[in-house]
Amino acid sequence: MLTFDRPTEATVSSAVATLCKTYGERAVTSQSVREHHSHGEGMQDAGLPDVVVFPESNEEVASILKLCNQARIPVIAYGTGTSLEGHLKALYGGVCLDLSRMNRVLEINAEDLDCRVQAGVTREQLNADIRHTGLFFPIDPGANASIGGMSATRASGTNAVRYGTMRENILGLTVITPDGRIIKTGTRAKKSSAGYDLTRLYIGSEGTLGIITEIQLKLYGVPERISAAVTQFEDLPSAVNSVITAMQLGIPMARIELLDEVQMDASIKYSKLDGFAVKPTLFMEFHGTDAYVSEQIELMKSITAEHGASDYRFADKPEDRSKLWKARHDAYWAGMNYVPGKQAFSTDTCVPISRLADCVKAAKDEVAKSGLVCMIVGHVGDGNFHVLITFDPNSADERQRAEVAADRIAHIAIGMGGTCTGEHGIGIHKLDALKAEHGEAVDVMRTLKKALDPNNIMNPGKTIPMQ
Structure with a gap:
């Protein structure tokens, strides 16, 4: 069984005072900042931390964790605040570590198709920084999330059908353990049989085992041609069955997204998608050479036509594709506005x-x-x-x-x-x-949690049931 008892107010106050003295204006106790860091984009039920600290190095994160571990004070990592499952709520108060200042691209290895970034780098920032290399990082959860947060939640998104999830695209990590050790997992090699796979253990751990501060990522060449298309259906089963057929035939779609008629109505109104009907809809994207993309499109057209789909509307220009995928990524906000x-x-x-x-x-x-x-x-x-x-x-x-x-x-x-x-x-x-x-x-997960975080200070009450 996992347990957590909040330390005395005197202990918490002493630790907060130490952090404020050490980090100055980078340790903030104001109500507004604490409220901002008390929840993500999901449910607005707040859980306020006692202090928000903005570290700038692995060593600073390690020092903060040592202090908190000794005082039995909870630590919650914060990236860009886009999580939906209550990960950021400080159930027992404690220290929120905002990693946004750890936002450097540390190395780009274009010849090997990989890079190393700090946890606060966002996916849009990364792609802007590597654009000159002809490479890109494909994982796209919609929000401009931080790479550290995406790693901690094992994120995926619209491109996962072709490029996989964060699990498949991380080669190694730098992690700060609850007792303040700085450890490296994985290598830049494409495979390894050396020891336990600690990289995969920390990916998706949601900040409950340690703080991910650096990530070694796979990169991909920008495709010769990228073409997006939209088609609509009279009913939802027809749209879904078109997707099933395409996947079973092995058509290598880059993205294939479904919006039902209610979501489409909301997105038409919110994102100004002129000319579309309020019907179940597929947003698709094809990557590859010109000939390869043309072949994929013709195959998809034949499949969707069998299910009564409308003619395709294409978006080949970057600005047209951006508008289309922004509408898809804004689906949550379109729904809220609806x-x-x-x-x-x-x-x-x-x-x-x-x-x-x-x-x-x-x-x-x-x-x-x-x-x-x-x-x-x-x-x-x-x-x-x-x-x-x-x-x-x-x-x-x-x-x-x-x-x-x-x-x-x-x-x-x-x-x-x-x-x-x-x-x-x-x-x-x-x-x-x-x-x-x-x-x-x-129970095995709980055993791992106890072994790696015996004082249960890392985001307690999340991810693994207490008992």
């Missing part, structure tokens, strides 16, 4: 591709029972989709209905051989679903 004054749960299920249509239908049926305004959007090429379940935050009844619907959708996916979270992580909202998904294996 029902002003509401909050939302965003489910994050992922299933084997053959069960995708079944899971989407079951999710639709479940949200219909709730009587709430809901919409579906997803990276359906790898079986991952989200249901945005909106509710009135001032209505206990609506919130309960939203929570029940989200929980049932997670369990439906688990029952189909899938997972309760394809990319957002567990945080505090999916602890019960994790137990349903992994059973006795959760």
Whole structure:
């Protein structure tokens, strides 16, 4: 069993005073800064840290962790604040480590297709910094998230169907352990059989085992041709079944995104998508040589035509593609704007591709029972989709209905051989679903947590159930 008892106020006050003396204006206790760091983009339930510190080096992070470990004070890592599962809520107060000042690209190895960055580097910053090399980093979760946060949550996004997730694109890490050791995991080699795979252990650990401060990443050559296309369907099953067929035939799509009719209505209004109908829609992108892309497009056209799709609308110019994908990335905010004054749960299920249509239908049926305004959007090429379940935050009844619907959708996916979270992580909202998904294996996870963080100071109460 994991436990955590907040230290005495005197102990916390002494540690905060030490941090403020050591780091000066980079240790902040103002109410506004603490509130800003008390939650992510998901539920706005706040959990205020006692102090927010802005370290600038591995050594500073190590020093802070040593102090907190000795005083038994919680530590919560903060990147850009885009998480959705309550990862940033300071359940027991403590120290929030804002890594935004650790934002340097440390090395670019163009010949080997890799680079090393600090945790505070954002994905957009990285791609801007390496543009001159003809390379790019493909993982695109939508938000301009930090690479450290993306690593800690094992993020993926719209390009995962072709390029994989953060798990497949990280070669090694620098991690600061709870007792202040600076350790390196992995190498720049493409493979290794040396010892335990600590890199994969820390990827997706959500700040509960240590603080990721540096990441060695794979890079890719910018494709000769990139073409985006949109097609629409009369009903949701037709759109989903088109995706299933394409994936089973092995068409190497770069992106294939689904928006149901409700989400499309919201996105048309919010992102000014002129000329589109309020129908289930696929956003697609093809990468490769000119001939290869043309071949992929023709194959997809034949598949979608069999399911009654509309003619394709193409976006080949960079500015047109940017507008299209910005609309997709803004789907969450479009949904919030669609029902002003509401909050939302965003489910994050992922299933084997053959069960995708079944899971989407079951999710639709479940949200219909709730009587709430809901919409579906997803990276359906790898079986991952989200249901945005909106509710009135001032209505206990609506919130309960939203929570029940989200929980049932997670369990439906688990029952189909899938997972309760394809990319957002567990945080505090999916602890019960994790137990349903992994059973006795959760005890092994708890054992690892105890071994690596015996004082349970690293983001306590998240990711692994206490008991």
